[in-house]
Amino acid sequence: MSSQIPVKQVDPATDASPGKKKTEHVELYASRKKIYVKAVTGLYQRIRFFSLWGLMGMYFLFCWVQVGGEPLIYFNLPAREFHLFGTTFFPKDFIMLSGMLIIAAFGLFFITTLFGRVWCGYTCPQTVWTFIFMWVEEKVEGSRNKRIKLDQSPGGTAKMAKKVTKHALWLLIAFATGLTFVGYFYPVRELSVDLFTLQANGWAYFWVFFFTVATYTNAGWLREQVCLYMCPYARFQSVMFDEDTRVVSYDYNRGEPRGGRRKDASKAELGLGDCIDCGQCVQVCPTGIDIRDGLQYECINCALCIDACDEIMDKMDYPRGLIRYTTEHELEGRPSKILRPRTFGYGAALLLMIGALVFTLLTRVPVQLDAIRDRGALFKMNNRGMIENSYTVKIQNMTEVPQVFILSVSGLDTARIIGDTAFRVAAGENLSLPTVVEVSPEALTETHNDITFSIRAEGDATLGANTESRFLGDRR
Ligand code: SF4
Ligand code: SF4
Structure with a gap:
């Protein structure tokens, strides 16, 4: 796991007084460089497409769909009632709600031990909303190269029109997100009317505004910085990893030495590995890292670099999988195990808690x-x-x-x-x-x-x- 601290290279010419010890300046703060993510197609992007739009759809629908006259999910705080999928829970059922949260946490640990940060890459709300915002950006401003050119171009009516359209659409999605979130605590049909007729209470306005701003800022502006600097899970997930955790990795032995070549050139004669050093894996990475530098805490395991590299491997007529989901043991040519003490531990704790929750639910007297x-x-x-x-x-x-x-x-x-x-x-x-x-x-x-x-x-x-x-x- 490596954390990149930019090191300013010292020019000996500027620090060459006789007898003076050379000093090296290490910058502990680096201002953010805007990442222009290149769109990619492939298996993992398709999986992400369905999982992210699916989750987004569920978020926007669940407060509107009704079962037996009650929304599918509705937290009625004044009445202390929590409606979840047709069942009403009361404060005395808090133990069950706590149990569900504990099961979710252990489920996350269990999955992370097996497959690394798939939660981050495919289901985390920050990933979901950033994906949607990037999709809008691409539709309005065009491909990666067009976006870079647009940002570098002098201001003008066309540039202004694109920027205004993009931000207006972002704000619209952010507002819909804020309204929906509050709709899980305030009947959403009434909220939608009350908000526009100025009949809603002050707190409803405050929270809709708060979540609109938070969504717009996080998914539109901060993006990968939320994962890098704000998310605690990114920091402690490495303790759940071991040599058998399946994560997105670059096959160093197969890829190196890297280097450009013509398609019909012989790797053996050139003394090169399979990596043609095209940089596509870096251009598609939403956190802007180079997976060839090894496992990094910035990697959210989204597998977009796998799709990008597989496309290049196809073009070069090389086998796919130079970047792939694999384990440290497999990369070293050793067998990898799914069942190991860590997975047994989390798995057993998870099964035990699921069993206890199911028993409590089945024996619950309403x-x-x-x-x-x-x-x-x-x-x-x-x-x-x-x-x-x-x-x-x-x-x-x-x-x-x-x-x-x-x-x-x-x-x-x-x-x-x-x-x-x-x-x-x-x-x-x-x-x-x-x-x-x-x-x-x-x-x-x-x-x-x-x-x-x-x-x-x-x-x-x-x-x-x-x-x-x-x-x-x-x-x-
Ligand atoms: S996409 Fe594949 S071939 Fe291109 S630089 Fe990345 S690892 Fe090398
Ligand atoms: S390195 Fe690959 S898997 Fe990791 S965040 Fe970047 S694109 Fe996603």
Whole structure:
């Protein structure tokens, strides 16, 4: 792994006073050089095309598509409800949401150990939006050479028109991104109307503006600098790599010594390897590095240099794969293993957590029942000679539809609830019920007695819950 620190070469002529020690100036800050990425076609670019447009499509659609009257993904913060793919989660389900995030993190570690930074190259939002912005740039300003010429040309109406069009389109995409992001927290149909009729609340305007600016800046201007200087994952991913991690690599043994030649020239006679030093792999690289310098933290494993080099190899009638997905062991001519302690470790942890999450999801009861004894009075005798205790019973309906629940109590002979026992609870509602239970004094065996409150949904015996409580009273 090499980090490039530009080294200023010292001209001995300017530093040649007798006896003076030569000094070497190392620049620790280098201003950014604009990268003009050349478009390339090939297998990996096609895979990226489908994965990046697919992910973009999902992002823009998921807040609009509705299931059972609720968006596919919607975080209703004021109501503390999280709608994910037709299931509503409540704060008590946070453990499951945390579990999903932990699984995502371990999944990322597992994949990185096997295939390096494929997340960065094919799915990271920064890559997705930069790809879209570059696509727009190419459509408006033309190929790499045309863009370089345009930037070097003096200002004029044509140049201005292209620049204004590009930035306007970028801002439009950035605004759509900001609006969609806020649409995951604010019903997107209402938001789209409220925003333009000035009816939305101040926070909605703030966040739409914030994400518009962030998208425009990150994907339009900062691009690879986000990966190089801001993303923590780029810095620590190397600890997950080993000699069997499959990453984009240049086959040094096959390619060197590099050098230009005619197509019909003999490599053997010239004493050259397969690399014709055309620089195509550098021109297509979105982070502007040369993969021939070895594994670098700037490499996002996008494989565009593979496509570029394969095209050159085809033209030269050389076998493809001078740059390819391979492992350090394979490059050294040694066998490579998929199953190794690191993959076993991450794989086992991942399977364990997926199993625990699936079990929790399958055994999740979408109704919650609590019974809290009123602390004001211990108990009282009513006019029928029965002992009464008062409770606050809470029923939370976590299903997607309204339910009628039948409340009952057990654990003591003669125990019964005074008053109504059937309650309609709306989807997502947390109903609070003052409840009185009476028991005959003869049925009490202790002063403190265990009782159980239960609810069952009308018409669905499998949907219900129980909770324990205490019944206090004098024994006879
Ligand atoms: S594209 Fe291939 S042949 Fe051309 S410089 Fe890069 S490695 Fe060498
Ligand atoms: S070196 Fe190749 S794989 Fe790495 S970022 Fe550049 S083009 Fe992508």
